[in-house]
Amino acid sequence: MPRTKSLATLIEHYGDERVFKPRAIKIPSVYKILNREIFNNQLKNPKITIRRMHGALGLFEFNPYATKYCYRITIHNKFKNFQEFVEILGHEMVHYYQKLILKQNSAKHNKQFYSFRKKFKKLGLNLKRIYR
Ligand SMILES: [Zn+2]
Numbered sequence: 033m034p035r036t037k038s039l040a041t042l043i044e045h046y047g048d049e050r051v052f053k054p055r056a057i058k059i060p061s062v063y064k065i066l067n068r069e070i071f072n073n074q075l076k077n078p079k080i081t082i083r084r085m086h087g088a089l090g091l092f093e094f095n096p097y098a099t100k101y102c103y104r105i106t107i108h109n110k111f112k113n114f115q116e117f118v119e120i121l122g123h124e125m126v127h128y129y130q131k132l133i134l135k136q137n138s139a140k141h142n143k144q145f146y147s148f149r150k151k152f153k154k155l156g157l158n159l160k161r162i163y164r
Contacts, residue, residue, distance in 0.1 A: 039065050039118065039155050046114030053110050054082055054117055066122050070151045071129055078103035078128055084110075089163055090120040092127035092139060103128055112164075119157050126159070 042062070046052060059080050067075045079101035085091065091106040098104075105124045111117040126148050127139035134144055141161045152159040 039069065043115050043118065043156065048113045048115055050113055051110060052112075052114040052117045054107055056080070056082060059107070059121070062118060062121060063125070066118070066125055069155055070122065070148060071125065074133055075125060075128055076103075076132070078105050080105045080107065082107050082109050084108065089116070090124040092124045092131070094131050094139075103132065115157070116163060119152075119159070120163065122152060122157055123159060123163075 039062075042065075059082075060077075063077075063080070067073050081104065083106060085106065085108045089108040089111070093104045093106070094102060095104070096102055105121070105128065107117070107121060107124070111120070126145055129148075130136045130139040130144060136142075136144070139145075146159065149159045
């Protein structure tokens, strides 16, 4: 059995011209790759939902009173291409890291956030505050 596909292979497979509509079943494999390559597998599995959003492509939320999932990542239902989807998922995972590992109360685009930029770049990904 080959190891999990590399991110570069996936990005190449999808190309950058094709609109990407994430499906729930596909997300965990990309999440797993990012968790391994960027976060040394330190992240757990938050609730990830897909829905049409206005004014944002991704969202990270923390709710200490939630009965099942205190951590939630919401992803927009349509991206310019696969790479944009990966970048947004990665961006929200940085916010998750800030909360889960660094215990920062409000996960902002601060110094710790941008400290991940190098690791993103190594994978050919952009880490920005705003994508469109
Ligand atoms: Zn952000």
